[in-house]
Amino acid sequence: MIPVNRPLLDGNEKKYLVECIDTQWISSEGPFIKEFEDKFSKSVNRRFGVAVSSGTAALDIALAALELASGDEVIMPTFTIISCITSILNAKAVPVLVDCNDRNFNMDISLIEQKISKRTKAILVVHIYGLPIDMDPVIELANKYKLKIIEDAAEMHGQQYKGRPCGSFGDISIFSFYPNKLITTGEGGMVVTDDPHLAERANSLRNLCFNPQQRFVHEELGWNYRMTNMQAAIGVAQLERLSEFVEIKKNLGQLYNKLLSGIDEIFLPIPGESYAENIYWVYPIVLKPIAKMNAKDLARKLSDLGVQTRPFFWPMHKQPIFEKLNLFLNESYPNSEYIAEFGLYLPSGVGTTELEISDVSKVLRQIFND
Ligand SMILES: Cc1ncc(COP(=O)(O)O)c(C=O)c1O
Numbered sequence: 001m002i003p004v005n006r007p008l009l010d011g012n013e014k015k016y017l018v019e020c021i022d023t024q025w026i027s028s029e030g031p032f033i034k035e036f037e038d039k040f041s042k043s044v045n046r047r048f049g050v051a052v053s054s055g056t057a058a059l060d061i062a063l064a065a066l067e068l069a070s071g072d073e074v075i076m077p078t079f080t081i082i083s084c085i086t087s088i089l090n091a092k093a094v095p096v097l098v099d100c101n102d103r104n105f106n107m108d109i110s111l112i113e114q115k116i117s118k119r120t121k122a123i124l125v126v127h128i129y130g131l132p133i134d135m136d137p138v139i140e141l142a143n144k145y146k147l148k149i150i151e152d153a154a155e156m157h158g159q160q161y162k163g164r165p166c167g168s169f170g171d172i173s174i175f176s177f178y179p180n181k182l183i184t185t186g187e188g189g190m191v192v193t194d195d196p197h198l199a200e201r202a203n204s205l206r207n208l209c210f211n212p213q214q215r216f217v218h219e220e221l222g223w224n225y226r227m228t229n230m231q232a233a234i235g236v237a238q239l240e241r242l243s244e245f246v247e248i249k250k251n252l253g254q255l256y257n258k259l260l261s262g263i264d265e266i267f268l269p270i271p272g273e274s275y276a277e278n279i280y281w282v283y284p285i286v287l288k289p290i291a292k293m294n295a296k297d298l299a300r301k302l303s304d305l306g307v308q309t310r311p312f313f314w315p316m317h318k319q320p321i322f323e324k325l326n327l328f329l330n331e332s333y334p335n336s337e338y339i340a341e342f343g344l345y346l347p348s349g350v351g352t353t354e355l356e357i358s359d360v361s362k363v364l365r366q367i368f369n370d
Pocket of ligand 1: 081
Protein backbone atom coordinates (compact mmCIF):
# COMPACT_ATOMS: atom_id res chain seq x y z
CA MET A 1 0.00 0.00 0.00
CA ILE A 2 1.37 3.43 -0.90
CA PRO A 3 0.68 5.51 2.24
CA VAL A 4 -1.06 8.86 1.94
CA ASN A 5 1.72 10.46 3.98
CA ARG A 6 5.25 9.71 5.05
CA PRO A 7 7.29 12.26 7.03
CA LEU A 8 11.07 12.66 6.65
CA LEU A 9 12.91 12.35 9.97
CA ASP A 10 16.44 11.72 8.75
CA GLY A 11 18.06 15.03 9.69
CA ASN A 12 19.09 16.02 13.22
CA GLU A 13 15.92 14.67 14.85
CA LYS A 14 17.59 11.67 16.48
CA LYS A 15 20.62 13.68 17.64
CA TYR A 16 18.50 16.35 19.34
CA LEU A 17 16.21 13.72 20.89
CA VAL A 18 19.21 11.90 22.36
CA GLU A 19 20.25 15.27 23.81
CA CYS A 20 16.88 15.47 25.62
CA ILE A 21 17.38 12.02 27.12
CA ASP A 22 21.03 12.61 28.02
CA THR A 23 20.28 15.93 29.73
CA GLN A 24 17.04 14.58 31.24
CA TRP A 25 15.11 17.56 29.88
CA ILE A 26 11.96 15.89 28.63
CA SER A 27 9.16 18.15 29.93
CA SER A 28 8.04 21.52 28.60
CA GLU A 29 10.68 23.22 30.74
CA GLY A 30 13.54 22.07 28.49
CA PRO A 31 15.66 24.42 26.36
CA PHE A 32 14.47 23.20 22.94
CA ILE A 33 11.08 24.82 23.60
CA LYS A 34 12.45 28.35 23.58
CA GLU A 35 14.79 27.58 20.70
CA PHE A 36 11.90 26.22 18.63
CA GLU A 37 9.61 29.13 19.54
CA ASP A 38 12.28 31.70 18.69
CA LYS A 39 13.40 30.11 15.44
CA PHE A 40 9.91 29.25 14.19
CA SER A 41 8.35 32.63 15.02
CA LYS A 42 11.32 34.38 13.38
CA SER A 43 10.85 32.24 10.24
CA VAL A 44 7.34 33.69 9.86
CA ASN A 45 8.36 37.24 10.84
CA ARG A 46 6.55 37.24 14.16
CA ARG A 47 7.78 38.63 17.47
CA PHE A 48 6.37 35.86 19.67
CA GLY A 49 5.83 32.11 19.40
CA VAL A 50 4.08 29.93 21.98
CA ALA A 51 4.60 26.20 21.41
CA VAL A 52 1.62 24.01 22.30
CA SER A 53 0.47 20.40 22.12
CA SER A 54 -1.48 20.58 18.81
CA GLY A 55 -2.93 22.88 16.19
CA THR A 56 -6.30 22.36 17.83
CA ALA A 57 -4.85 23.56 21.16
CA ALA A 58 -3.36 26.56 19.36
CA LEU A 59 -6.80 27.48 18.00
CA ASP A 60 -8.42 27.14 21.43
CA ILE A 61 -5.76 29.43 22.86
CA ALA A 62 -5.96 31.95 20.01
CA LEU A 63 -9.71 32.35 20.42
CA ALA A 64 -9.53 32.51 24.21
CA ALA A 65 -6.68 35.03 24.06
CA LEU A 66 -8.90 37.47 22.16
CA GLU A 67 -11.38 37.69 25.08
CA LEU A 68 -14.52 37.68 22.96
CA ALA A 69 -17.84 38.21 24.74
CA SER A 70 -20.51 35.54 24.81
CA GLY A 71 -22.55 35.77 21.60
CA ASP A 72 -19.90 37.59 19.57
CA GLU A 73 -19.79 36.29 16.03
CA VAL A 74 -16.75 34.89 14.25
CA ILE A 75 -16.83 34.36 10.49
CA MET A 76 -15.13 31.19 9.28
CA PRO A 77 -15.17 28.78 6.33
CA THR A 78 -17.51 25.79 6.39
CA PHE A 79 -14.86 23.80 4.49
CA THR A 80 -12.27 23.21 7.19
CA ILE A 81 -11.40 21.01 10.16
CA ILE A 82 -13.68 20.88 13.19
CA SER A 83 -10.96 22.37 15.45
CA CYS A 84 -11.77 25.81 13.99
CA ILE A 85 -15.36 25.70 15.10
CA THR A 86 -14.76 24.03 18.48
CA SER A 87 -12.34 26.84 19.37
CA ILE A 88 -15.07 29.41 18.63
CA LEU A 89 -17.68 27.45 20.61
CA ASN A 90 -15.25 26.99 23.52
CA ALA A 91 -14.88 30.79 23.58
CA LYS A 92 -18.73 31.01 23.88
CA ALA A 93 -18.77 32.85 20.54
CA VAL A 94 -20.98 32.11 17.55
CA PRO A 95 -19.53 30.62 14.34
CA VAL A 96 -20.89 32.11 11.11
CA LEU A 97 -20.11 30.08 8.00
CA VAL A 98 -18.99 31.04 4.51
CA ASP A 99 -18.71 28.76 1.45
CA CYS A 100 -15.41 28.06 -0.28
CA ASN A 101 -14.52 28.97 -3.84
CA ASP A 102 -14.13 26.22 -6.43
CA ARG A 103 -10.66 27.32 -7.60
CA ASN A 104 -8.50 26.75 -4.54
CA PHE A 105 -11.04 25.67 -1.85
CA ASN A 106 -10.38 28.70 0.35
CA MET A 107 -13.22 30.78 1.78
CA ASP A 108 -14.92 32.74 -1.04
CA ILE A 109 -13.94 36.30 -0.15
CA SER A 110 -16.84 37.75 -2.19
CA LEU A 111 -19.26 36.13 0.29
CA ILE A 112 -17.74 37.39 3.53
CA GLU A 113 -19.10 40.95 3.76
CA GLN A 114 -22.75 39.84 3.57
CA LYS A 115 -22.15 37.74 6.71
CA ILE A 116 -20.88 40.66 8.78
CA SER A 117 -23.34 41.85 11.43
CA LYS A 118 -23.21 44.19 14.44
CA ARG A 119 -22.05 41.23 16.53
CA THR A 120 -19.18 40.20 14.25
CA LYS A 121 -15.88 40.58 16.05
CA ALA A 122 -13.44 38.45 14.09
CA ILE A 123 -12.72 36.53 10.91
CA LEU A 124 -11.04 33.15 11.20
CA VAL A 125 -9.22 32.61 7.91
CA VAL A 126 -7.91 29.15 7.08
CA HIS A 127 -5.39 28.55 4.29
CA ILE A 128 -6.43 25.35 2.57
CA TYR A 129 -4.40 22.52 1.01
CA GLY A 130 -1.47 24.47 -0.47
CA LEU A 131 -2.69 27.87 -1.57
CA PRO A 132 -3.42 30.72 0.84
CA ILE A 133 -6.63 32.66 0.90
CA ASP A 134 -6.38 36.06 -0.85
CA MET A 135 -5.49 38.06 2.27
CA ASP A 136 -5.67 41.68 1.02
CA PRO A 137 -9.47 41.82 0.63
CA VAL A 138 -9.87 40.11 4.03
CA ILE A 139 -7.58 42.67 5.67
CA GLU A 140 -9.55 45.46 3.98
CA LEU A 141 -12.81 44.12 5.42
CA ALA A 142 -11.26 43.64 8.85
CA ASN A 143 -10.06 47.25 8.83
CA LYS A 144 -13.39 48.57 7.56
CA TYR A 145 -15.45 46.78 10.24
CA LYS A 146 -12.78 46.75 12.98
CA LEU A 147 -12.57 42.98 13.13
CA LYS A 148 -9.75 40.85 14.48
CA ILE A 149 -8.13 38.30 12.17
CA ILE A 150 -7.31 34.82 13.45
CA GLU A 151 -5.15 33.11 10.85
CA ASP A 152 -5.09 29.31 10.71
CA ALA A 153 -1.85 28.55 8.87
CA ALA A 154 -1.78 24.92 10.08
CA GLU A 155 -1.14 23.69 6.54
CA MET A 156 1.04 26.54 5.31
CA HIS A 157 4.58 26.15 6.66
CA GLY A 158 6.96 27.82 4.24
CA GLN A 159 4.17 29.31 2.11
CA GLN A 160 4.01 33.02 1.27
CA TYR A 161 1.30 35.43 0.25
CA LYS A 162 2.68 38.20 -2.00
CA GLY A 163 6.14 37.43 -0.65
CA ARG A 164 5.13 37.61 3.03
CA PRO A 165 5.03 34.43 5.14
CA CYS A 166 1.68 32.84 5.88
CA GLY A 167 1.23 33.05 9.62
CA SER A 168 2.27 36.71 9.64
CA PHE A 169 -1.18 38.12 8.82
CA GLY A 170 -3.43 37.45 11.80
CA ASP A 171 -3.67 39.47 14.97
CA ILE A 172 -2.97 35.98 16.17
CA SER A 173 -2.00 33.07 13.90
CA ILE A 174 -1.55 29.34 14.45
CA PHE A 175 0.30 26.34 13.03
CA SER A 176 0.00 22.57 13.47
CA PHE A 177 2.92 20.14 13.50
CA TYR A 178 0.96 16.93 13.03
CA PRO A 179 2.99 14.41 10.93
CA ASN A 180 1.12 15.22 7.72
CA LYS A 181 2.29 18.86 7.93
CA LEU A 182 5.41 20.16 6.16
CA ILE A 183 7.31 20.06 9.42
CA THR A 184 6.23 17.85 12.28
CA THR A 185 6.78 17.35 15.99
CA GLY A 186 4.60 14.22 16.16
CA GLU A 187 1.79 16.16 17.79
CA GLY A 188 2.19 19.87 18.28
CA GLY A 189 1.28 23.40 17.32
CA MET A 190 2.28 27.02 17.74
CA VAL A 191 0.54 30.32 18.36
CA VAL A 192 2.36 33.29 16.83
CA THR A 193 1.69 37.00 17.18
CA ASP A 194 3.37 40.42 17.32
CA ASP A 195 1.20 41.56 20.22
CA PRO A 196 2.92 41.18 23.62
CA HIS A 197 -0.42 41.10 25.46
CA LEU A 198 -1.78 38.26 23.28
CA ALA A 199 1.53 36.39 23.61
CA GLU A 200 1.37 36.68 27.39
CA ARG A 201 -2.22 35.45 27.40
CA ALA A 202 -1.32 32.53 25.14
CA ASN A 203 1.56 31.65 27.46
CA SER A 204 -0.71 31.64 30.46
CA LEU A 205 -3.62 29.82 28.77
CA ARG A 206 -1.39 26.93 27.67
CA ASN A 207 -0.19 26.48 31.23
CA LEU A 208 -3.43 26.36 33.24
CA CYS A 209 -3.34 30.12 33.88
CA PHE A 210 -1.17 29.75 36.97
CA ASN A 211 -0.89 33.06 38.75
CA PRO A 212 2.77 34.10 38.27
CA GLN A 213 2.86 35.59 41.78
CA GLN A 214 1.21 32.65 43.51
CA ARG A 215 1.33 29.24 41.84
CA PHE A 216 -1.84 27.12 42.15
CA VAL A 217 -3.97 30.24 42.32
CA HIS A 218 -6.01 30.91 39.17
CA GLU A 219 -8.04 33.90 38.03
CA GLU A 220 -8.96 32.34 34.70
CA LEU A 221 -9.42 28.85 33.27
CA GLY A 222 -6.71 27.56 30.97
CA TRP A 223 -5.46 24.20 29.77
CA ASN A 224 -2.39 22.03 29.99
CA TYR A 225 -1.57 22.45 26.30
CA ARG A 226 2.21 22.43 26.79
CA MET A 227 4.61 20.95 24.24
CA THR A 228 7.40 18.69 25.52
CA ASN A 229 11.10 19.39 25.04
CA MET A 230 11.29 16.17 22.97
CA GLN A 231 8.68 17.43 20.53
CA ALA A 232 10.42 20.80 20.28
CA ALA A 233 13.75 19.01 19.66
CA ILE A 234 12.20 17.30 16.63
CA GLY A 235 10.69 20.63 15.59
CA VAL A 236 14.08 22.39 15.62
CA ALA A 237 15.54 19.63 13.43
CA GLN A 238 12.58 19.75 11.04
CA LEU A 239 12.71 23.53 10.77
CA GLU A 240 16.32 23.28 9.58
CA ARG A 241 14.95 21.56 6.48
CA LEU A 242 11.80 23.57 5.81
CA SER A 243 12.91 25.17 2.54
CA GLU A 244 14.06 21.76 1.28
CA PHE A 245 10.65 20.28 2.20
CA VAL A 246 8.81 23.10 0.39
CA GLU A 247 10.81 22.32 -2.75
CA ILE A 248 10.01 18.60 -2.39
CA LYS A 249 6.29 19.41 -2.12
CA LYS A 250 6.34 21.76 -5.12
CA ASN A 251 8.11 19.14 -7.22
CA LEU A 252 5.68 16.47 -6.07
CA GLY A 253 2.70 18.61 -7.12
CA GLN A 254 4.26 19.50 -10.45
CA LEU A 255 5.04 15.84 -11.16
CA TYR A 256 1.44 14.81 -10.43
CA ASN A 257 0.21 17.68 -12.64
CA LYS A 258 2.31 16.35 -15.50
CA LEU A 259 1.46 12.68 -15.03
CA LEU A 260 -2.27 13.21 -14.53
CA SER A 261 -2.89 15.85 -17.18
CA GLY A 262 -5.47 14.93 -19.75
CA ILE A 263 -7.60 12.64 -17.55
CA ASP A 264 -11.03 14.07 -18.45
CA GLU A 265 -12.82 12.83 -15.32
CA ILE A 266 -10.86 14.83 -12.74
CA PHE A 267 -10.01 18.42 -11.86
CA LEU A 268 -6.38 18.85 -10.85
CA PRO A 269 -5.26 21.54 -8.37
CA ILE A 270 -4.26 24.86 -9.91
CA PRO A 271 -0.50 25.58 -9.97
CA GLY A 272 -0.89 28.96 -8.36
CA GLU A 273 -2.66 32.25 -7.96
CA SER A 274 -1.26 35.68 -8.89
CA TYR A 275 -0.33 36.06 -5.20
CA ALA A 276 1.19 32.63 -4.45
CA GLU A 277 2.60 29.50 -6.00
CA ASN A 278 0.95 26.23 -4.92
CA ILE A 279 3.12 24.36 -2.39
CA TYR A 280 0.82 21.31 -2.49
CA TRP A 281 0.54 20.65 1.24
CA VAL A 282 -1.52 17.77 -0.09
CA TYR A 283 -2.35 16.85 -3.67
CA PRO A 284 -6.14 17.21 -3.96
CA ILE A 285 -8.21 16.02 -6.92
CA VAL A 286 -11.95 16.53 -7.54
CA LEU A 287 -14.10 14.24 -9.68
CA LYS A 288 -16.15 15.79 -12.46
CA PRO A 289 -19.79 14.68 -12.99
CA ILE A 290 -18.70 12.70 -16.09
CA ALA A 291 -16.67 10.40 -13.80
CA LYS A 292 -20.00 8.98 -12.59
CA MET A 293 -18.57 8.13 -9.17
CA ASN A 294 -17.96 9.95 -5.93
CA ALA A 295 -14.81 10.23 -3.83
CA LYS A 296 -15.77 7.21 -1.71
CA ASP A 297 -16.06 5.04 -4.85
CA LEU A 298 -12.72 6.26 -6.13
CA ALA A 299 -11.02 5.82 -2.73
CA ARG A 300 -12.22 2.20 -2.66
CA LYS A 301 -10.93 1.51 -6.16
CA LEU A 302 -7.57 3.13 -5.35
CA SER A 303 -7.31 1.20 -2.10
CA ASP A 304 -8.01 -2.08 -3.92
CA LEU A 305 -5.09 -1.20 -6.20
CA GLY A 306 -2.74 -0.36 -3.33
CA VAL A 307 -3.12 3.41 -3.01
CA GLN A 308 -4.15 5.04 0.25
CA THR A 309 -6.06 8.33 0.07
CA ARG A 310 -7.86 10.72 2.41
CA PRO A 311 -11.28 12.25 1.91
CA PHE A 312 -11.67 16.03 1.88
CA PHE A 313 -12.93 17.90 4.93
CA TRP A 314 -16.63 17.31 5.57
CA PRO A 315 -18.25 20.78 5.74
CA MET A 316 -19.15 22.10 9.17
CA HIS A 317 -22.82 22.74 8.29
CA LYS A 318 -23.19 19.04 7.39
CA GLN A 319 -21.82 17.69 10.68
CA PRO A 320 -24.29 15.53 12.62
CA ILE A 321 -23.11 17.02 15.91
CA PHE A 322 -24.10 20.54 14.85
CA GLU A 323 -27.47 19.35 13.60
CA LYS A 324 -28.01 17.93 17.11
CA LEU A 325 -27.06 21.32 18.51
CA ASN A 326 -29.53 23.03 16.13
CA LEU A 327 -26.74 24.87 14.38
CA PHE A 328 -26.70 25.75 10.66
CA LEU A 329 -30.09 24.13 10.03
CA ASN A 330 -31.17 24.64 6.39
CA GLU A 331 -27.90 26.34 5.50
CA SER A 332 -26.35 25.23 2.26
CA TYR A 333 -22.94 25.90 0.74
CA PRO A 334 -22.83 24.27 -2.69
CA ASN A 335 -19.11 24.47 -3.47
CA SER A 336 -18.13 22.90 -0.15
CA GLU A 337 -20.79 20.22 -0.52
CA TYR A 338 -19.57 19.36 -4.01
CA ILE A 339 -15.89 19.05 -3.19
CA ALA A 340 -16.61 17.15 0.04
CA GLU A 341 -18.56 14.55 -1.95
CA PHE A 342 -16.23 14.40 -4.94
CA GLY A 343 -12.77 15.32 -3.62
CA LEU A 344 -9.93 13.32 -2.12
CA TYR A 345 -6.21 13.70 -1.82
CA LEU A 346 -3.49 11.41 -3.09
CA PRO A 347 -0.28 10.25 -1.38
CA SER A 348 1.68 13.48 -0.96
CA GLY A 349 3.94 13.51 2.10
CA VAL A 350 7.42 14.99 2.09
CA GLY A 351 8.63 11.36 2.12
CA THR A 352 6.48 10.25 -0.84
CA THR A 353 8.83 9.17 -3.63
CA GLU A 354 8.71 10.02 -7.34
CA LEU A 355 8.31 6.31 -8.05
CA GLU A 356 5.23 6.20 -5.81
CA ILE A 357 3.78 9.26 -7.55
CA SER A 358 4.35 7.60 -10.88
CA ASP A 359 2.67 4.39 -9.65
CA VAL A 360 -0.32 6.30 -8.24
CA SER A 361 -0.71 8.15 -11.54
CA LYS A 362 -0.64 4.89 -13.50
CA VAL A 363 -3.31 3.41 -11.23
CA LEU A 364 -5.52 6.46 -11.77
CA ARG A 365 -5.10 6.21 -15.54
CA GLN A 366 -6.02 2.52 -15.29
CA ILE A 367 -9.20 3.34 -13.33
CA PHE A 368 -10.29 5.90 -15.95
CA ASN A 369 -9.12 3.74 -18.91
CA ASP A 370 -7.00 6.64 -20.02
C1 LIG B 1 -6.48 23.89 8.80
C2 LIG B 1 -6.22 23.11 10.04
N1 LIG B 1 -6.36 23.70 11.23
C3 LIG B 1 -6.14 23.05 12.38
C4 LIG B 1 -5.75 21.73 12.39
C5 LIG B 1 -5.58 21.02 13.70
O1 LIG B 1 -4.28 20.65 13.95
P1 LIG B 1 -3.92 19.40 14.91
O2 LIG B 1 -4.22 18.17 14.14
O3 LIG B 1 -2.47 19.58 15.18
O4 LIG B 1 -4.75 19.54 16.14
C6 LIG B 1 -5.56 21.07 11.17
C7 LIG B 1 -5.13 19.67 11.20
O5 LIG B 1 -4.90 18.97 10.31
C8 LIG B 1 -5.81 21.77 9.96
O6 LIG B 1 -5.67 21.18 8.77
